[in-house]
Amino acid sequence: xxxxxxxxxxxxxxxxxxxxxxxxxxxxxxxxxxxxxxxxxxxxxxxxxxxxxxxxxxxxxxxxxxxxxxxxxxxxxxxxxxxxxxxxxxxxxxxxxxxxxxxxxxxxxxxxxxxxxxxxxxxxxxxxxxxxxxxxxxxxxxxxxxxxxxxxxxxxxxxxxxxxxxxxxxxxxxxxxxxxxxxxxxxxxxxxxxxxxxxxxxxxxxxxxxxxxxxxxxxxxxxxxxxxxxxxxxxxxxxxxxxxxxxxxxxxxxxxxxxxxxxxxxxxxxxxxxxxxxxxxxxxxxxxxxxxxxxxxxxxxxxxxxxxxxxxxxxxxxxxxxxxxxxxxxxxxxxxxxxxxxxxxxxxxx
Numbered sequence: 001x002x003x004x005x006x007x008x009x010x011x012x013x014x015x016x017x018x019x020x021x022x023x024x025x026x027x028x029x030x031x032x033x034x035x036x037x038x039x040x041x042x043x044x045x046x047x048x049x050x051x052x053x054x055x056x057x058x059x060x061x062x063x064x065x066x067x068x069x070x071x072x073x074x075x076x077x078x079x080x081x082x083x084x085x086x087x088x089x090x091x092x093x094x095x096x097x098x099x100x101x102x103x104x105x106x107x108x109x110x111x112x113x114x115x116x117x118x119x120x121x122x123x124x125x126x127x128x129x130x131x132x133x134x135x136x137x138x139x140x141x142x143x144x145x146x147x148x149x150x151x152x153x154x155x156x157x158x159x160x161x162x163x164x165x166x167x168x169x170x171x172x173x174x175x176x177x178x179x180x181x182x183x184x185x186x187x188x189x190x191x192x193x194x195x196x197x198x199x200x201x202x203x204x205x206x207x208x209x210x211x212x213x214x215x216x217x218x219x220x221x222x223x224x225x226x227x228x229x230x231x232x233x234x235x236x237x238x239x240x241x242x243x244x245x246x247x248x249x250x251x252x253x254x255x256x257x258x259x260x261x262x263x264x265x266x267x268x269x270x271x272x273x274x275x276x277x278x279x280x281x282x283x284x285x286x287x288x289x290x291x292x293x294x295x296x297x298x299x300x301x302x303x304x305x306x307x308x309x310x311x312x313x314x315x316x317x318x319x320x321x322x323x324x325x326x327x328x329x330x331x332x333x334x335x336x337x338x339x340x341x342x343x344x345x346x347x348x349x350x
Contacts, residue, residue, distance in 0.1 A: 033175045033182045035206050040170045043184045043204055047161060050154075050209030053101055057179065057233035059094040059152065063226045066321035096152055097238040105242050120243040127245065134247040137256040153228055157202045157211030160188060167191050167280045178203045178212040179230040194282035195219070196322050196337045203229070218321045225321045277346050282338050284346045289331030296331055314344055 038046070095107040102122075108115040113130040122141060127134045164170060173185035183203040190197055201215035213229035247253050273288040299305055309316035315328035317340045326334040326343035332350070334343040 033177050035175045035182055035184065038172070038184060040172050040186065043172065043186050044161065044164070044170065046184070046209040047157065047186070047202070047204045047211060048209075050205075052154075052208050052210045052235065054099055054237050055210075055233060055235050056095075056097045056238045057230045059096060059228060060091070060231050061094060061226065061228045062091045062224075064321065065225055065323065097242050098152075099238050099240075099243065103243045105238075116245070118243060118245045120245070123245075125245045127247070127251070132248060132251045134251050134253045135256050136253065153202075153211045153214045153230065156214045156228060160200050160202065160214070163280055164188065165280055173201060175206075176203055179233040181212060181233065182206045183212055190281040192280075192282050194338055194342050196324070196339065197281055208235075216322065221321055277349075282336070282342065284334055284336040284338060284343060286346060286350065287333040289328075300327075312340060312344065314347060317343070
């Protein structure tokens with residue numbers, strides 16, 4: 001897939017990144033409300049049983065990940081990297097529309113510009129009004145679930161709830177209200193000291209079970225890392241024409257192909273070598289040396305590499321509020337929602 005899609009990948013990849021133990025998400029406080037008493041298990045079952053797949057609404061996303069500021073160097077690589085991080089930093093207003101499992105539209109509204117990710121059946125479009133570019137790809141028909149990655153609290157909550165395990169204490173916070181709807185608040189607290197995550201809160205709609213807001217707080221942090229929450233929500237079916245996209249006059253349009261995957265989920269003809277050490281909150285993702293030699297050479301040759309990372313024993317590390325990345329001297333990469341020391345320990349064991 002071309003670099004055009006990198007402008008969107010942070011937004012659509014957030015749930016996958018979180019489940020790998022790399023990022024997390026926090027919430028805003030809401031007014032307490034009176035609801036029938038439920039146990040944590042009751043609310044887990046309420047969320048698991050939600051069948052809502054038709055809605056529209058506005059989502060507010062704010063991020064404070066503690067990432068180093070990217071210096072302006074004027075070169076294309078730096079600008080591209082800044083674009084890729086843009087959706088993971090700062091504040092964004094997002095409009096979302098969903099009509100069943102295979103029609104969706106996500107609009108990220110920036111100052112004077114807008115990015116759109118539109119799925120209509122097998123057609124997936126990405127359009128960026130800033131440079132009037134559009135990219136199209138066709139989703140495979142034989143995957144069972146052909147839906148494109150989403151951007152709602154629901155998708156993010158599903159990722160966290162799938163990871164509920166003995167390593168997590170599940171409790172209930174105060175009942176709350178989100179986007180005018182009453183909700184129970186699930187609180188997931190890691191039972192490990194080897195993580196940067198303090199807790200995750202999920203506001204679950206008291207009527208439908210739809211997650212309305214997701215919160216992950218960093219360990220001992222004064223400010224939340226990321227907040228993603230509905231500010232308005234309607235369960236009416238969105239107009240059909242919202243899912244029909246025609247590139248504007250003068251737009252640069254590219255046709256992309258999704259890589260064919262093997263039975264293990266890796267691109268055919270490639271062995272990714274990506275492994276995960278541990279599970280849940282303290283999982284560490286590792287990529288072997290030479291997995292993408294060209295990309296690694298480009299990364300380490302960039303002036304940004306030394307400015308955004310710090311020298312540590314065995315390599316260089318990037319540390320953020322909820323994320324650590326270690327690139328070893330021999331070219332291996334380790335990442336997780338864990339302290340750098342855990343990454344170094346994982347590197348030493350391989």
